[in-house]
Amino acid sequence: MTADIVAWVLLLAVVAYACGGGVDYGAGFWDLLAGGADRGKRPRWLIDHAMAPVWEVNNVWLIFVLVIMWTGFPVFFQTVFTALWLPLALAAVGLVLRGAGFALRKPTRRLSERRIYGAVFAVSSLLTPFFLGAAVGAVASGRVAPGTTASADVWASTTSVLAGLLTVAATAFLGATFLTVDASRFDAPDLVGYFRLRVWVSLAVLGALALIGLAVTHQHTSHVYQGLTHGIGLVLVIVAAVAAAATGGLVAGPAAGWARYTSVASVALVVAAWGLAMRPYLVPTSLTVQEAAGADATLQWLMIVSLVALVLIGPALVMLYRLDTHGVLEPLTDKDIEE
Amino acid sequence: MMTATDVLANAPAQLLPARELMAFTLASHIMLVPFGVALPFITLLMHYRGLRKADPAALLLARRWSAVMAVQFAVGIITGTVLSFEFGLLWPGMMGRWGDVFGLGFGVEAWAFFLEAILIAIYLYGWRRLKPWTHFWLGVPLPLTALLGAFGIIAANSWMNTPQGFALDSTGNPVNVDVRSAVFTPMFGPEYWHFVVAMFLTAGYVVAGVYAVGWLRGRRDRYHRLGFCVPFTVAAILTPVQFMVGDATARAVFHKQPVKFAAMEIVWNTDTHVPEYMFGRLQEDGSIKGGLKIPQLDSILAGFSPSTQVTGLTSVAASDRPTTTQATIAHWAFDIMVTIAGLLILLALWYGWCWLRRRDLPRSRWFFRCAAVAGAASLLTVECGWITTEVGRQPWIVYQNMRVSDAVTPTHATSLWTMFGIVVVVYVLVFGAFLGVVLAMRRRWRLADVGFAHPLGGAPETDTPYGPRPELTTAGPKPAPPAEPGTGRAPGGPE
Numbered sequence: 001m002t003a004d005i006v007a008w009v010l011l012l013a014v015v016a017y018a019c020g021g022g023v024d025y026g027a028g029f030w031d032l033l034a035g036g037a038d039r040g041k042r043p044r045w046l047i048d049h050a051m052a053p054v055w056e057v058n059n060v061w062l063i064f065v066l067v068i069m070w071t072g073f074p075v076f077f078q079t080v081f082t083a084l085w086l087p088l089a090l091a092a093v094g095l096v097l098r099g100a101g102f103a104l105r106k107p108t109r110r111l112s113e114r115r116i117y118g119a120v121f122a123v124s125s126l127l128t129p130f131f132l133g134a135a136v137g138a139v140a141s142g143r144v145a146p147g148t149t150a151s152a153d154v155w156a157s158t159t160s161v162l163a164g165l166l167t168v169a170a171t172a173f174l175g176a177t178f179l180t181v182d183a184s185r186f187d188a189p190d191l192v193g194y195f196r197l198r199v200w201v202s203l204a205v206l207g208a209l210a211l212i213g214l215a216v217t218h219q220h221t222s223h224v225y226q227g228l229t230h231g232i233g234l235v236l237v238i239v240a241a242v243a244a245a246a247t248g249g250l251v252a253g254p255a256a257g258w259a260r261y262t263s264v265a266s267v268a269l270v271v272a273a274w275g276l277a278m279r280p281y282l283v284p285t286s287l288t289v290q291e292a293a294g295a296d297a298t299l300q301w302l303m304i305v306s307l308v309a310l311v312l313i314g315p316a317l318v319m320l321y322r323l324d325t326h327g328v329l330e331p332l333t334d335k336d337i338e339e
Numbered sequence: 340m341m342t343a344t345d346v347l348a349n350a351p352a353q354l355l356p357a358r359e360l361m362a363f364t365l366a367s368h369i370m371l372v373p374f375g376v377a378l379p380f381i382t383l384l385m386h387y388r389g390l391r392k393a394d395p396a397a398l399l400l401a402r403r404w405s406a407v408m409a410v411q412f413a414v415g416i417i418t419g420t421v422l423s424f425e426f427g428l429l430w431p432g433m434m435g436r437w438g439d440v441f442g443l444g445f446g447v448e449a450w451a452f453f454l455e456a457i458l459i460a461i462y463l464y465g466w467r468r469l470k471p472w473t474h475f476w477l478g479v480p481l482p483l484t485a486l487l488g489a490f491g492i493i494a495a496n497s498w499m500n501t502p503q504g505f506a507l508d509s510t511g512n513p514v515n516v517d518v519r520s521a522v523f524t525p526m527f528g529p530e531y532w533h534f535v536v537a538m539f540l541t542a543g544y545v546v547a548g549v550y551a552v553g554w555l556r557g558r559r560d561r562y563h564r565l566g567f568c569v570p571f572t573v574a575a576i577l578t579p580v581q582f583m584v585g586d587a588t589a590r591a592v593f594h595k596q597p598v599k600f601a602a603m604e605i606v607w608n609t610d611t612h613v614p615e616y617m618f619g620r621l622q623e624d625g626s627i628k629g630g631l632k633i634p635q636l637d638s639i640l641a642g643f644s645p646s647t648q649v650t651g652l653t654s655v656a657a658s659d660r661p662t663t664t665q666a667t668i669a670h671w672a673f674d675i676m677v678t679i680a681g682l683l684i685l686l687a688l689w690y691g692w693c694w695l696r697r698r699d700l701p702r703s704r705w706f707f708r709c710a711a712v713a714g715a716a717s718l719l720t721v722e723c724g725w726i727t728t729e730v731g732r733q734p735w736i737v738y739q740n741m742r743v744s745d746a747v748t749p750t751h752a753t754s755l756w757t758m759f760g761i762v763v764v765v766y767v768l769v770f771g772a773f774l775g776v777v778l779a780m781r782r783r784w785r786l787a788d789v790g791f792a793h794p795l796g797g798a799p800e801t802d803t804p805y806g807p808r809p810e811l812t813t814a815g816p817k818p819a820p821p822a823e824p825g826t827g828r829a830p831g832g833p834e
């Protein structure tokens with residue numbers, strides 16, 4: 001019972017990271033494709049401004065996921081990090097490069113250095129979600145089991161690669177949607193159209209990948225496939241698809257602000273559907289939630305900790321996002337710190 | 340009896356790279372932690388002063404420090420995230436077996452970081468548009484969240500030193516977990532306070548050191564005076580406190596981790612009237628080469644009397660204690676820590692003395708030279724403290740319950756060495772770039788200061804800090820009034 005609740009908390013944290021982190025990765029993705037220094041100047045300016053105050057906060061969701069994994073489900077953590085050593089190690093290196101690239105680009109003046117930091121930031125924004133997604137795909141594919149050691153065939157499968165690509169496409173979609181809204185918030189009408197187009201493109205790619213995914217996962221991940229194509233899982237997937245399509249429509253209309261919510265809803269619902277499809281396993285079909293669960297006393301405390309987190313962090317988070325979207329948060333200008 | 344070489348020969352090949360990687364990434368992360376923990380506090384002090392006395396120089400300092408904080412915080416976060424990954428990538432055995440016993444501290448840490456990240460974002464980006472006092476008060480909880488984060492980390496680390504809060508079943512798995520006693524272990528109290536004081540002290544000396552350098556180069560305006568005095572005073576007050584807390588910590592180690600204490604003091608056989616060695620190297624046969632021997636002192640320090648019995652390394656089997664090399668490393672790290680602590684006390688006394696006598700800073704250039712290196716010395720001390728803690732615990736990852744070699748990942752040593760190489764290169768680049776960015780900021784600010792005749796003299800600060808919102812432009816407006824080479828330093832060309 002407690003284990004189930006903690007598993008839900010874990011899923012929620014994954015959802016939060018997929019959405020919060022996803023928006024940021026997506027922004028990095030479009031930074032990568034923004035073109036040369038001149039052509040990409042405007043979109044990069046917007047990306048910088050939109051991401052700056054919140055990316056660190058979004059990153060903390062990942063820490064939450066890891067902590068809940070090793071405290072609540074120690075064997076699960078051990079299994080995943082042993083079997084999926086390489087993609088996770090690469091994701092960790094990617095996280096460093098991405099954060100450093102972004103954080104260092106802003107206060108740097110020299111164009112050549114800005115270029116390097118920007119390139120590092122953008123490339124790792126692509127690679128990190130890919131490897132994280134591939135790891136998730138490998139777990140879903142059932143190739144991981146307690147005791148599996150690291151080797152390429154655990155994760156270099158079609159399912160993993162597709163999951164990685166899907167993750168990248170989803171982040172691109174989220175990023176483009178948020179940037180479209182940000183563009184109107186920052187009074188940059190030219191960029192509204194620019195990113196709207198990218199919403200549509202990523203939506204199309206996402207749809208195509210999802211269809212291919214459904215076709216191939218059939219063989220590899222029958223347990224998860226079953227869950228995604230039947231019952232409540234199927235309902236969630238359909239609602240997610242509707243929400244994604246609605247996003248595509250909303251960004252073109254006058255109520256573009258709502259597109260943020262629908263895009264987040266679509267990603268959140270897919271992740272939730274995947275979580276449901278995994279039931280009762282954490283690692284299908286070798287490790288159930290109950291088998292992986294840590295000590296009861298710890299799980300109870302973990303619930304308390306999560307509850308406190310919710311009470312403390314919820315309002316703070318709302319305040320941050322409100323201040324941010326109302327334009328109250330603004331970086332110090334050179335003038336502020338130079339005179 | 341097993342010799343050190345036997346112990347090493349039994350270790351899996353991936354152990355060495357895993358340890359090197361862990362040590363390297365931790366040692367790098369820990370360099371930023373003093374600033375993560377204490378820079379917000381020091382900045383808020385300055386901020387308060389600026390608001391309270393309507394002091395433009397203090398506000399400028401606070402703004403500049405928060406600009407540095409923005410970059411430092413980001414690098415702290417990413418290097419910390421790597422550590423979380425490494426728990427799984429390097430020590431899955433430890434997390435798999437003990438995660439539910441000691442992991443909760445990290446849960447507290449995670450939400451503390453969460454709050455910290457939120458509040459710091461508001462603080463860093465709130466300068467321009469929030470009301471001054473609102474902005475200040477939103478920053479005030481920051482030091483508390485930092486203390487809470489430290490609580491989580493130190494709870495986990497002190498549990499590894501003195502594990503408790505569980506029983507073992509027949510297969511050696513922990514059962515009957517008692518979370519409260521797993522968090523508040525015997526080493527927790529001493530370690531926590533020693534650590535917290537170390538962080539504030541280090542941040543204080545490092546920040547003050549920057550302005551000590553400026554002072555030495557002849558920049559003796561109010562701005563540099565403030566920038567020096569506020570952090571230096573914080574650090575100077577804490578130095579003697581830290582000496583006493585450290586002493587208590589050492590005695591806690593003596594009681595709770597006797598073998599670690601033996602390594603720190605290179606005590607070979609259990610005995611009374613044990614001499615203290617300053618430095619010196621422990622040999623395989625238990626003799627000590629070099630070093631300064633002070634008769635009886637170790638017993639006296641440990642138990643206030645020469646007849647105190649001190650446990651020696653040979654009290655446990657060779658496979659259960661640090662090797663002689665590890666003992667020597669822990670010993671040197673400990674001695675360097677104590678030596679630097681002693682020197683810092685002298686520096687703090689010098690400062691206190693001049694302040695009491697003349698209400699002024701010491702005049703000697705030597706004082707400022709010493710103050711300029713005090714920051715680096717404190718950082719070195721912090722590293723040494725961690726080496727004492729971690730190397731002194733060897734070969735245990737969970738003291739007397741799990742060996743480092745049982746916790747290590749089964750992943751091939753080659754992969755780990757490759758990862759190690761990549762991480763070293765990435766970290767060198769990231770930390771190099773980080774330093775470069777901070778130094779470039781400093782250069783720009785210095786040029787700006789020189790550019791204005793008396794930037795902080797009488798003229799009231801313009802209304803920018805809490806002023807109107809300027810147009811958002813890609814590059815901020817460059818304030819470039821005609822430069823007047825004020826101090827005679829040639830202003831170098833801007834980049």
Ligand code: HDD
Nearest residue numbers: 530534537582585586588589677680717720721724725728
């Ligand atoms: C500026 C920093 C600083 C200063 C001046 C000192 N220390 Fe320290 N020390 C640390 C910074 C530190 C640290 C980095 O913060 C450590 C590492 C682990 C910890 O909790 O604190 C530490 C650990 C540490 C340990 C190991 C605890 C363990 O293994 O669990 C001992 C025994 C001492 N210290 C003792 C001292 C003594 C006797 C000092 C002075 C007389 C002293 N420290 C000054």
Ligand code: HEM
Nearest residue numbers: 358361362365366369492495496725726729730733736743
């Ligand atoms: C609770 C979390 C921690 C874990 C799981 C952990 C684990 C380890 C491990 C396995 C090693 C390698 C041991 C060896 O050298 O053989 C190590 C070394 C080290 N750790 Fe810890 N540690 C933790 C906390 C810390 C903290 C918080 C610090 C300070 C930042 C720290 C500082 C060090 C240092 C400096 C070394 C190097 C020791 C050496 O060179 O051998 N550790 N740690």
Ligand code: HEM
Nearest residue numbers: 059060063372375376412415416419420422423452489492
């Ligand atoms: C076992 C060792 C450690 C681990 C696993 C670890 C983990 C982390 C993680 C995951 C982050 C990023 C959190 C985020 O995303 O917001 C972080 C940053 C941070 N860590 Fe560490 N940490 C370790 C050692 C330490 C120690 C000994 C301290 C001392 C309190 C510390 C203090 C901080 C602080 C204050 C930050 C916030 C970033 C900053 O202010 O620079 N960490 N750490």
